[in-house]
Amino acid sequence: MDTDSNDGSATDVVDGESKPDLVKLAQSAIIKQDVMLSATSTQSPLAPVSSVFTMPSVSLPHVSMASTGLGLADQLFMSVPSVADTATTPSATESKTDIAGALSSLSSQTHLLGQPQVAPHFFLASQPSASASTGQTSHTVPVQQILIPVSTGNGTQQFISIPVSLATGGNQQIQLITTNNGGQFLATNLSSLQSLTQPLGSNRDAHSISQSSHALANHIASLPQLLTTASGGQLLAVTPQMLASLPIATSQSSSSANAVSLSSHSLSHSAVATAQQVLQHTLSQAVAASVTSKLAQQAHITSSTNGLPPNVSQLLPHTVGNSTESTTVDGINLDEIKEFARQFKIRRLSLGLTQTQVGQALSATEGPAYSQSAICRFEKLDITPKSAQKIKPVLERWMAEAEERYKNGVQNLTDFIGSEPSKKRKRRTSFTPQALELLNQYFERNTHPTGTEMTELSERLNYDREVIRVWFCNKRQALKNTIKKLKQDGQ
DNA sequence: ATGCATGAGGT
DNA sequence: CCTCATGCATA
Numbered sequence: 300m301d302t303d304s305n306d307g308s309a310t311d312v313v314d315g316e317s318k319p320d321l322v323k324l325a326q327s328a329i330i331k332q333d334v335m336l337s338a339t340s341t342q343s344p345l346a347p348v349s350s351v352f353t354m355p356s357v358s359l360p361h362v363s364m365a366s367t368g369l370g371l372a373d374q375l376f377m378s379v380p381s382v383a384d385t386a387t388t389p390s391a392t393e394s395k396t397d398i399a400g401a402l403s404s405l406s407s408q409t410h411l412l413g414q415p416q417v418a419p420h421f422f423l424a425s426q427p428s429a430s431a432s433t434g435q436t437s438h439t440v441p442v443q444q445i446l447i448p449v450s451t452g453n454g455t456q457q458f459i460s461i462p463v464s465l466a467t468g469g470n471q472q473i474q475l476i477t478t479n480n481g482g483q484f485l486a487t488n489l490s491s492l493q494s495l496t497q498p499l500g501s502n503r504d505a506h507s508i509s510q511s512s513h514a515l516a517n518h519i520a521s522l523p524q525l526l527t528t529a530s531g532g533q534l535l536a537v538t539p540q541m542l543a544s545l546p547i548a549t550s551q552s553s554s555s556a557n558a559v560s561l562s563s564h565s566l567s568h569s570a571v572a573t574a575q576q577v578l579q580h581t582l583s584q585a586v587a588a589s590v591t592s593k594l595a596q597q598a599h600i601t602s603s604t605n606g607l608p609p610n611v612s613q614l615l616p617h618t619v620g621n622s623t624e625s626t627t628v629d630g631i632n633l634d635e636i637k638e639f640a641r642q643f644k645i646r647r648l649s650l651g652l653t654q655t656q657v658g659q660a661l662s663a664t665e666g667p668a669y670s671q672s673a674i675c676r677f678e679k680l681d682i683t684p685k686s687a688q689k690i691k692p693v694l695e696r697w698m699a700e701a702e703e704r705y706k707n708g709v710q711n712l713t714d715f716i717g718s719e720p721s722k723k724r725k726r727r728t729s730f731t732p733q734a735l736e737l738l739n740q741y742f743e744r745n746t747h748p749t750g751t752e753m754t755e756l757s758e759r760l761n762y763d764r765e766v767i768r769v770w771f772c773n774k775r776q777a778l779k780n781t782i783k784k785l786k787q788d789g790q
Numbered sequence: 791a792t793g794c795a796t797g798a799g800g801t
Numbered sequence: 802c803c804t805c806a807t808g809c810a811t812a
Contacts, residue, residue, distance in 0.1 A: 669807080669808090670807070670809080671791095671808090671809095672791085672792080672807070673806090673807065676792095679791085681791090681792095682806080682807095683805075683806080685805090685806090686805085686806060686807085689806090724795065724796075724808090724809060724810085725794090725795060725796085726794095726810090727793070727794050727795075727809080727810055727811070728793095728794065728795090729793090729794090729811090730793095747802095747803090766794085766795095768802080769794065769795065769796090770793095772794095772795095772802095772803075772804075772805095773794060775803090775804080776804075776805075776806095777792090777793085
């Protein structure tokens with residue numbers, strides 16, 4: 300609170316002369332060295348039609364469009380149970396997304412694995428004309444559907460809709476994972492969407508709904524896993540038929556997750572195994588093909604006029620971006636790493652693990668360990684190609700093992716040994732906004748202050764000189780990242 | 791997810 | 802002192 304320095308207005312902007320250009324700075328920084336990786340939408344330029352379920356423009360009856368303007372989800376991923384859910388799991392904490400409440404407000408607040416984030420946008424729509432959907436609903440119940448925007452970008456709005464009845468299976472654990480434009484993953488449970496149906500469409504009493512949902516439990520259990528490919532708006536559905544054939548239906552009440560993992564023992568483990576693999580290789584064309592039809596059966600696909608599923612090949616990611624001249628930096632294939640990073644995230648989420656958990660697990664096993672931060676940065680590719688390449692094999696190996704154990708029903712994917720506190724670290728300095736302002740101003744003008752200048756600054760701001768020095772170091776480092784991102788994005 | 795800190799290699 | 806790769810702590 301010793302804001303002794305300048306009083307309010309005094310924030311005197313030194314602008315008069317400082318007309319620093321970041322651009323210039325940026326350039327020099329780039330030339331200097333490597334380009335930082337940066338993951339971002341793997342947009343495929345010539346993506347043919349990239350429309351799975353297209354819907355020119357929506358006019359939802361009574362649903363307020365939770366228009367967030369920003370990124371509509373451009374990818375959709377639906378998975379049945381995530382490991383970390385039922386009682387059996389020791390660490391089923393963070394990933395637990397319980398948004399029943401939030402969703403009901405239609406403002407759809409979701410959690411990004413523990414942390415509040417921008418929500419994906421789900422809509423609830425009801426079509427008075429019941430008959431439409433596979434005839435399952437002969438009641439008077441208007442068919443309600445959950446609409447999930449699937450793409451963004453080129454003007455067209457794509458949706459995938461799932462009959463609510465299908466989606467609301469009591470406490471079935473169906474998880475929806477989507478990514479927004481930023482590439483962030485958002486997870487939510489489909490079951491919680493049920494709460495949405497009540498207030499909205501609802502001329503129906505909870506009874507009949509639950510009843511039908513009950514009847515449909517089986518179907519739910521075998522709901523396909525939908526995977527999206529990287530390219531925006533494309534949706535890939537993966538449903539090993541075997542999965543469907545598993546007697547998951549028998550699951551009593553809560554643990555469908557168990558049902559799956561358990562069945563790996565008693566029943567065809569190969570089935571589960573396969574499912575897993577498929578998951579890993581989201582690009583398996585064959586599967587995709589067989590699935591599309593399935594999808595059509597189970598989830599009614601809405602489309603304003605023309606509607607049908609385009610040809611699967613179009614949905615496949617790699618068929619598309621040929622133009623993607625593999626970006627290579629320092630002899631490192633960025634695209635490959637980029638792709639791996641993306642897949643890694645998906646796989647991690649599929650196992651229901653958080654970055655933290657992976658980090659801990661990693662430190663338990665042999666070989667290099669990486670922290671949550673590292674994993675986060677890797678997934679975001681907020682690191683240099685060099686380090687990415689270094690980390691990749693580690694994560695790759697670990698993930699393979701984790702998935703292996705998962706298949707075998709092992710829950711302890713993340714057992715780890717506590718580590719010693721080690722040396723005490725200096726407490727993180729927290730700069731005052733004023734200080735930051737000055738520092739930033741200075742930085743814009745000169746990223747490399749001389750020793751004297753730093754001393755001066757430190758005295759003026761009353762911070763340790765070392766702290767100031769480090770600040771500049773970090774600032775430079777950070778700047779590089781941003782620059783690289785921009786460079787790569789725009790590429 | 792990020793900001794500041796640390797430590798290893800380099801000049 | 803710098804850059805880099807990372808991690809701890811935190812917003």
